[in-house]
Amino acid sequence: MTKNPLDPIQTSVKLVFAFVLAMTAISLVTAVGGSGAMFGFGSASVCVEASSGFPVRGSEETLVPDLAPGAGASVAGVRFCAHEPSGAQQAWHVATKLPSFLVFAVTLSLAMLMFRAARRHGVFVDRFAARLRIVGWVVLAGSVTAALVEAWARQRLLQSMVDHPLSQFWLWDVEPSILAIFLGTLLISFARVLRISARMREDLTWTV
Amino acid sequence: MDGVTDAHEIHDISVHLDRVLAERGMTLTELSSRAGISLVNLSVLKNGRARAVRFSTLSRLCAVLDCQPGDLLSHGQAGVQE
Numbered sequence: 001m002t003k004n005p006l007d008p009i010q011t012s013v014k015l016v017f018a019f020v021l022a023m024t025a026i027s028l029v030t031a032v033g034g035s036g037a038m039f040g041f042g043s044a045s046v047c048v049e050a051s052s053g054f055p056v057r058g059s060e061e062t063l064v065p066d067l068a069p070g071a072g073a074s075v076a077g078v079r080f081c082a083h084e085p086s087g088a089q090q091a092w093h094v095a096t097k098l099p100s101f102l103v104f105a106v107t108l109s110l111a112m113l114m115f116r117a118a119r120r121h122g123v124f125v126d127r128f129a130a131r132l133r134i135v136g137w138v139v140l141a142g143s144v145t146a147a148l149v150e151a152w153a154r155q156r157l158l159q160s161m162v163d164h165p166l167s168q169f170w171l172w173d174v175e176p177s178i179l180a181i182f183l184g185t186l187l188i189s190f191a192r193v194l195r196i197s198a199r200m201r202e203d204l205t206w207t208v
Numbered sequence: 209m210d211g212v213t214d215a216h217e218i219h220d221i222s223v224h225l226d227r228v229l230a231e232r233g234m235t236l237t238e239l240s241s242r243a244g245i246s247l248v249n250l251s252v253l254k255n256g257r258a259r260a261v262r263f264s265t266l267s268r269l270c271a272v273l274d275c276q277p278g279d280l281l282s283h284g285q286a287g288v289q290e
Contacts, residue, residue: 206259208249 005123006115013111020108039097046093047081048157080161089160095153103142110135124194124201133191140184147176222282225254228273243268 004010030036037043064073082089114131121127148171155170229239236254240247245265252258253265266277273280 203259206252206257208245208253208258208261208265 006118010115013108013115017108017112020105024105039101040090040093043093045081045083046085046089046157047079048093048096048154048161050078050080050158080158082161086160089157092153092157092160096150096157099146099149100143103138103146106142107135107138110138124198126195126198129191129195129198132194133188136184136187136189136191138184139180139187143180143184144176147174151175220284223253223256223258224280224282225250225269228275228279232273234273239269239272243272245269 024038027036027038031038031041040046067073085093110131114128114135117131118128151170151174154173155166159166229236236250237247239245240250245268249265253261261281266280269275269280270277
């Protein structure tokens with residue numbers, strides 16, 4: 001009995017897809033019911049973390065009283081919260097969370113479709129290679145785009161909570177997932193290998 | 209890469225299995241049973257749809273048909289059916 005070449009990733013994707021679907025449905029129900037929040041929708045307050053280096057007045061002594069001799073303290077980040085957020089603040093808040101989830105959800109959905117196609121047509125076919133390539137590009141471009149949008153939204157939300165104009169160098173706060181970029185690149189490369197394999201399989205089919 | 213692969217798929221080899229069979233008064237079915245090659249594979253070869261021929265296949269064909277590989281294949285006459 002030949003093992004399914006798509007396992008364990010196929011089973012993992014199925015389980016994660018079911019879990020995400022269930023959690024999204026629960027979050028949606030609680031957000032609509034008013035007892036919870038989903039990507040910032042339905043939350044009473046919105047908060048955003050400022051990156052390290054945000055100017056804070058005060059000395060180490062005022063931050064942490066009773067410091068032991070020789071010890072120091074520093075501020076690694078500042079958390080801003082708006083307790084009665086405006087519509088714009090809520091929108092920025094949503095934009096700091098939603099893009100990553102969308103990329104994740106689209107990737108999972110495409111992977112599910114890809115595995116379904118593989119069950120019907122096999123793995124060593126151009127069709128599977130093309131779908132794998134699409135998933136790779138979604139992971140690669142999606143993770144970078146999501147990181148850009150989220151950093152920009154964080155900057156806008158932060159700006160709405162302070163009176164002085166913030167630095168426009170928000171690109172420094174972009175934190176793309178290195179793992180996602182690596183995974184996307186790996187999938188694109190693997191799709192190329194698979195496409196060559198598909199051609200070889202086709203050649204074998206027509207070898208007498 | 210695609211261009212290279214596609215270029216490799218274009219060939220100018222003609223298969224003359226029809227002519228050799230006619231000269232020996234043999235049918236494809238008979239050749240299939242005597243050479244131990246499936247009728248499907250022989251049809252693929254005869255109709256010029258094969259992308260590659262194994263030496264073992266060529267050897268069995270030549271043994272049964274008492275011919276040389278050059279009698280079955282030629283270069284530069286693609287599309288010419290004799």
